[in-house]
Amino acid sequence: MQSIPEVLRTIPLTHYILVSSALFCIGILGVLTRRNAIIVFMAVELMLNAVNLLLAAFSSYFSDPAGQIFVFFIMAVAAAEVAVGLAIIVMIYRNIQSIDIGVLNKLKN
Numbered sequence: 001m002q003s004i005p006e007v008l009r010t011i012p013l014t015h016y017i018l019v020s021s022a023l024f025c026i027g028i029l030g031v032l033t034r035r036n037a038i039i040v041f042m043a044v045e046l047m048l049n050a051v052n053l054l055l056a057a058f059s060s061y062f063s064d065p066a067g068q069i070f071v072f073f074i075m076a077v078a079a080a081e082v083a084v085g086l087a088i089i090v091m092i093y094r095n096i097q098s099i100d101i102g103v104l105n106k107l108k109n
Contacts, residue, residue: 016057023050037089037099041082048078
């Protein structure tokens, strides 16, 4: 096992965990409280970035490149999710002239 990089020796791992958990909690609050579909997608992306930050920190701290490789896969899935999600939002806006999540109950009938 290699030694811990100099940058990570100055910033403890607990700081990365605290920042990542704060970002994840902000993302959860955004998903649960907002009604705008675009804001909900941004909150989901914030949660994915919080997980990416934590994976990269643990990967660097333990000198294991597997976490950083996994970050690239998460970024690829997030890019595909954004492309499909925004396409769905545009089609919903064209049909019902609103991107409010509460209005989407009309689509059940």
